[in-house]
Amino acid sequence: MSENHVYPIKPEIEKHAYITAEKYDRLYKESIENPDTFWADKAKIIDWIKPFTKVKNVSFHEKDFHIKWFEDGSLNVCYNCVDRHLPKRKDQVAILWEGNNPKDARKITYGELYEEVCLFANALKKLGIKKGDRVTIYLPMIPELTFAILACARIGAIHSVVFAGFSASALASRIDDSESKLVVTTNFGHRGEKEIPLKATVDEALTLTTKQTIEKVLVMGKKATGLDPRDVVFEDLSKDLPKECPCEEMNAEDPLFILYTSGSTGLPKGVMHTSGGYLVYAALTHKYIFDYHEGDIYWCTADIGWVTGHSYIVYGPLANGATTLMFEGIPTYPTPARFWEVIDKYQVNIFYTAPTAIRALMREGDAHVKGTSRKSLRILGSVGEPLNVEAWEWYYHVVGNGQCPIVDTWWQTETGGILMTPLPGAMPLKPGTVAKPFFGIKPALYDDQGHEIQGPGEGSLVLLESWPGQMRGVFNSPGRFFITYFSTFPGVYLTGDGARRDSDGYYSITGRMDDVINVSGHRLGTAEIESALNFHDQVAESAVVGIPDDIKGQGICSFVLLKADQKAHENIAKELIQLVNEHIGPIAKPDKIYIVPGLPKTRSGKIMRRILRNLAAGKIKEVG
Ligand code: WT7
16 A cells, blocks of 8 residues: 555544544553453443343363353343333434335334334244244345344344345255244345345245245235245234234343355355344444444445444444434435435435445546535445545545545454444544554454564454454354364464554555455355356356456456366356356356366365466466
8 A cells, every 4th residue: 555645633523522542542451451341341331131240251262262251141132222212212213214216215213113123023923933043034125124133132033134135045045054934025125226026036045945944934015916825924914913022031142143154165154143242342333433422313325134234234323322324225326426315315424335335436426426415424434345545535535525534444244343443533544544453352463374473564364352242153063163263373363354554553454365255345255156157067167266346346257167078158158147146146246257278276186266366367468
């Protein structure tokens, strides 16, 4: 990264902020030296049924591997996100819903949210869902998605939200792995001009599952025709159910949800988060990093199908009693001014989006932005992939009019919440960096041999200490958690990312060091895409690598080796894309497909991906 401009802390932001520079230094030191005292105090951000007496109980070492926080405390996550706000905020809007079509909008107060969630929880109970049962949720960005999530948390069921862009086959493997009893869906989703059939995809998925654990399909929205006896229409089921439902008392370490994410090998992993530590971490990071204050209108544009939506549309903001905006549509529909118009419409103060959206809108030109006011904005955020300096500057100057600090937040599905970011009232901003660790986070850079790099340098980013929001396991596969994250460098958590640290201790994320690629902030394993390509009857082997892409961050490049004596069908590219669509979904569509006569391999037979990456990026010149 070049020597960039540094933007000093803004006095008006500093005046308002919970965390100033002095406070950051003091609290950070305390959080590292005395995690038990620090977190015992910060855990008061949520309400406990039975207060904990133990705070941190962690070992990252193989002999005695365990991660527990607040282990003898009990709570209910839904109570914290809904019920406890009723005395003060019954009539305050909890969810501002903006539809795909600008004419569609809904406002749901905390009082209404309470009734909707209780009704949903009673519907789940009526379908026989009990504490510990898994519920797969395959819904678009409609308020019912949040009701479903919170209803699960209320009765102690474990939700597994599957992004509604995944294919039937991807949905089926997630249903099987989680052994869900119920799928919640609706007939269609809406994105721009497209109508996406969801119920039909669920029906197809259920023909592909191998375990047959699903007992019922709960269908939200208007009545569907031609329903299977397995289908239950929510409207019918809930007609006579009460709008009150008690909260289940959950231990801090009881699972709250599973969320599947791609790794470098094998099928996506069911990342499991538990109740107490996760909620404390989501709430605290939301409050301090976005400097959330009572009355702020907060908008995170992510889809709830990803962890960003779980932690920073639903759990963090609602635990803090915030007004959280939920947007069904896409940034460019009906025009590329949509984000900025929505900001003006609701007077949004805090706006959190992804680099891919920022770059795509930057390309559309400034006029779409400048036609709106955006005066309400105070803090801007970014997440999901590196925010390059050019896009940072545009976001800062054009979208934020030079008035709003940008929090570039680095974290992962596994981390539950943000781990590195600037705190807007505490740190000068350096474009292209994610600044410093949040409280309790102890990052380090390792070289290939596992030696810690001191001072400025670049290496593999690891975390030396646990934090409350850390994942607790891979669902259904206990050994995989340790092997994936703790076996490369003993005693520390391996993030899989590379990072650089400058002389001020600011970090920049350089990208994944494993076989994971990040396309428009969507995380994909190259092995998954290869496995889809290999289903083609002509394909012997394939190798997928990421290539730089100006908008998406990375694109997907695939090298395909045909079986001996095969000549490629005329339509092979189409057929291969179709296979990826079927097995994963349109988000994993290869940008480039090369049919090659061979793949470069090491003597032990491993594909040399670095060579392919350089070749794909045009870094290797053809000779001869
Ligand atoms: C990977 C995690 C965490 C929410 C969304 C993605 C990359 C994430 C940043 C950032 C550079 C980032 C990393 C990370 N990443 N945020 N601010 N700067 N890279 O969650 O799907 O689990 O992906 O996204 O490579 O490991 P995820």
